[in-house]
Amino acid sequence: MELELRHLRIICSIADSGSLTRAAASLRLTQPGLSAQLTRIERALGGELFSRAQSGVVPTAFGEVVLSRARAVLPTVDELLEVSTLAARTGCSPHRFRLGSVNAPLLGGLIAAIRSHHPEADISSRGQGCPVPLVEDIAGGRLEAAVVGDSPGYELALPPGVAVEPIATEPLFVALPAAHPLAALEEVGLEDLADEDWAAPRPDNDRIREYWSRTLLVLGHRMHVVHEAEGRLLLDIVRSGHAVSFCQATFEEMPGLAVRPIVGNPLWYRHLLAWHEEGPLAPLGPSLVQNVIEAYRTASARSTVYQSWLERHQTAAPPLIANVPVLHGHHLEVQTVSVEASEALT
Numbered sequence: 645m646e647l648e649l650r651h652l653r654i655i656c657s658i659a660d661s662g663s664l665t666r667a668a669a670s671l672r673l674t675q676p677g678l679s680a681q682l683t684r685i686e687r688a689l690g691g692e693l694f695s696r697a698q699s700g701v702v703p704t705a706f707g708e709v710v711l712s713r714a715r716a717v718l719p720t721v722d723e724l725l726e727v728s729t730l731a732a733r734t735g736c737s738p739h740r741f742r743l744g745s746v747n748a749p750l751l752g753g754l755i756a757a758i759r760s761h762h763p764e765a766d767i768s769s770r771g772q773g774c775p776v777p778l779v780e781d782i783a784g785g786r787l788e789a790a791v792v793g794d795s796p797g798y799e800l801a802l803p804p805g806v807a808v809e810p811i812a813t814e815p816l817f818v819a820l821p822a823a824h825p826l827a828a829l830e831e832v833g834l835e836d837l838a839d840e841d842w843a844a845p846r847p848d849n850d851r852i853r854e855y856w857s858r859t860l861l862v863l864g865h866r867m868h869v870v871h872e873a874e875g876r877l878l879l880d881i882v883r884s885g886h887a888v889s890f891c892q893a894t895f896e897e898m899p900g901l902a903v904r905p906i907v908g909n910p911l912w913y914r915h916l917l918a919w920h921e922e923g924p925l926a927p928l929g930p931s932l933v934q935n936v937i938e939a940y941r942t943a944s945a946r947s948t949v950y951q952s953w954l955e956r957h958q959t960a961a962p963p964l965i966a967n968v969p970v971l972h973g974h975h976l977e978v979q980t981v982s983v984e985a986s987e988a989l990t
Contacts, residue, residue, distance in 0.1 A: 649721060651685045652714040655693060658682065659711055663700040739765040741925065744778040744790035747771070747875065748915055749894055750811065751791055753939020757932050758789075758925070773874050775800055775916075776849040782806050782920050789919040789932070795855040796912055807921040809933045812940050814893040816911035817949065820902045821885040827902035830952075834865050834906060843871040843878045843887035856890060859911055893950045894943045905953045915940065 654671065658678075661667040668678040686693050693707035703711055739762045745751040755767055772778050775792035782790060783803035792808070794800040802808060818832050826832050844867070847853045853869075860867045871881050881887050883900040892913055897903050917936050919925045925932065944950055 647685070647688055649718070651681075651688075652718055654678070654681060655685065655707075655711060656714055656718065658694060658701060659703055659707070662702075664696075739924075741765055741767045741788045742786065743767065743769040744772055744781065744787050744792075745769065746775050746778070746791060746793055747773065748791050748793060748892065749943035750915060750917075750936050750939050753936050753942070754789065754791060754917070754932065756939075757935030758928075760935075761928055761931070773845060774848040774850045779803060779806050779808075779918055782918055782923075785920070785923075788923050788925050789917065791936070792916045792918050794850065794914050794916065795852060796914075798851045798855045800850070800916065802918075805920055805922060806918055807926070807929065808916045808918045809929065811915040811917055811933065811936050813912055813914045814950075815905065815909045815953070816890045816913055817893050817895065817903050817905050817953075819879070819882050819889045819891040819895065820904060821882060821888075822900050822902045823885065824888070824902065827904065829904060831905045831907045834860065834863060834908075834910065837888060838865055840868070841870045841887045842867050843873055843881045843889040844869045845874040845878075846872045856911065863910060893953065894940070894947050896947050897949060903947075903949050905949070909957070 654667075657671055658664060658667040661670060664678055664682070665675050668675045671678065673681070682693070689710060691706040692704050693710060694701040695704055741758055741762070743751065743754060743758075745754075751769060751771075755769065758765060758767060775790070775794065778787065778790040778792055779800065780803055781787040783806050791811075792800060800808070818837065820827050820832075826836055829836075844853055844856065857867050857869075871878070871887050873881055878889055879898075879901060882889050883898075890911060891903060893905075895903055917933055919929060919932070944954075
């Protein structure tokens, strides 16, 4: 006998009822018929699932293992059947968009943009520190779009089928404890950070840690990383006075934490929007890009430090970012471009 889904439902019903008699009643079977079914299921699985007693039945150790797997499988199968029934009834699949984002203030704008085109869409999202798994998931059909990013000289390698468009390129600033003496300065020089302990993400496939270290090394400075962290943990370490770190220009200051530009603007970061060139969002690509640029403008306006920097550095531009994939129709062409930091804000 081959195991079927109904057999898993029988096992779960017996365990929930604690009695073959009660389980038979709920399944609308006779007690002898259910007992015979259980015997065949146990034979197919190769072991006894329940210990029988006058007070009822109790799962054996083997039965507990089987039950745990059955209870994990059945909800997923039920969801699949529900979606399939809905699709068959409506004649089409419901809109479903799975999104991803690195640590950037753009995901909310992307969700709002998709909602404006598909108000009834089922939209889910997940965060990821590194952009590489996100573009791989787009290529593999596990995500429809993602907010990603890269750095000059460390451009994101795109799998086949993934299209990207630049949103904005901005300088990296330094995050300091609010009580740090350097927080009193308008801009901080790298030489002033020479003796500081640093907090930084662990080395990853996006190589941002390598970009930070290499840039400082070329300029004659060493980044002494003593805390490997990201997100809220990194911010807590900085705010507590234990380290300094780099951050995006759009990062907003908060109590206990100061954000300052770096003299000479030695480090830059590029925000990108990625999607599959043959996916459901491909026709909306240009529109989504404009909406995400608007989200970037909004995030930038919230940062008084960044706004002050923009007023002082109207002509500042990042290094050339080579090999930028640009979408033309359904084809990607490689171009070399330079994007001004303030371009998305004008």
